[in-house]
Amino acid sequence: MINLTEFFKKGYYFGNVSEIFPDIEQFKFMSYKIIEPDLNDETHWVCQQQIATNNKNIPEYLNQKILPHMVSLSVGEERKEIVYEYGLETISHTLIQKNPNKDIMEYFKNYCTKYVQKIYNREEYSDFHQSIQCFIEGSKLNPHTDSHNGSDCVLILYLSNDIWDNNGGELKITNTGDICKPIHGNFSLLDLTKNDIRHEVTTVTGAFKRYSYLFRPSIKK
Numbered sequence: 628m629i630n631l632t633e634f635f636k637k638g639y640y641f642g643n644v645s646e647i648f649p650d651i652e653q654f655k656f657m658s659y660k661i662i663e664p665d666l667n668d669e670t671h672w673v674c675q676q677q678i679a680t681n682n683k684n685i686p687e688y689l690n691q692k693i694l695p696h697m698v699s700l701s702v703g704e705e706r707k708e709i710v711y712e713y714g715l716e717t718i719s720h721t722l723i724q725k726n727p728n729k730d731i732m733e734y735f736k737n738y739c740t741k742y743v744q745k746i747y748n749r750e751e752y753s754d755f756h757q758s759i760q761c762f763i764e765g766s767k768l769n770p771h772t773d774s775h776n777g778s779d780c781v782l783i784l785y786l787s788n789d790i791w792d793n794n795g796g797e798l799k800i801t802n803t804g805d806i807c808k809p810i811h812g813n814f815s816l817l818d819l820t821k822n823d824i825r826h827e828v829t830t831v832t833g834a835f836k837r838y839s840y841l842f843r844p845s846i847k848k
């Protein structure tokens with residue numbers, strides 16, 4: 628269980644979803660249902676990719692081409708070849724679900740809200756950001772801070788039903804090296820009010836698909 632003094636001191640907490648959802652079987656059902664859409668289906672997923680533009684090898688025209696961060700799956704595949712060909716650095720690479728099932732998102736949101744409200748002593752939130760992400764082989768996030776004004780925290784639930792065998796995709800706290808494995812039932816919570824610590828997601832390897840639900844509640848100022 629979360630120790631609030633420690634949480635606000637360290638800025639992060641790794642826990643188990645049994646602390647958030649009262650019915651684990653229902654949580655399992657919902658989490659496997661939301662990740663059903665085929666990862667090759669353009670109608671369900673888009674690719675979010677950011678490529679470092681500080682490499683002098685990038686021809687000007689290519690630079691223009693790779694700048695938009697959110698692209699279709701096929702453009703994402705094209706870029707992979709470009710990245711390889713020119714030896715570029717990928718800052719981030721993830722797949723985002725376009726229109727996740729509303730009822731399931733509502734279910735996640737309701738329990739996550741209750742959990743977070745207790746920690747931050749909030750009566751209600753005026754805004755929520757939530758998304759379903761998938762990191763496939765080669766996906767990663769370089770060290771960064773989330774820095775969202777008005778948000779209390781970021782909560783990430785891991786939803787994959789694949790067996791994780793040291794396949795990366797861990798949330799790593801850059802300074803301490805602490806990691807949260809992306810195994811079904813784990814979650815990570817990052818405080819943004821007093822901390823906003825640097826973190827990263829290590830490169831996913833092999834056939835493991837790192838699915839996650841990301842939740843960020845805020846209060847409009």
Ligand SMILES: [Fe+2]
Binds near residue numbers: 771772773826
């Ligand atoms: Fe982040």
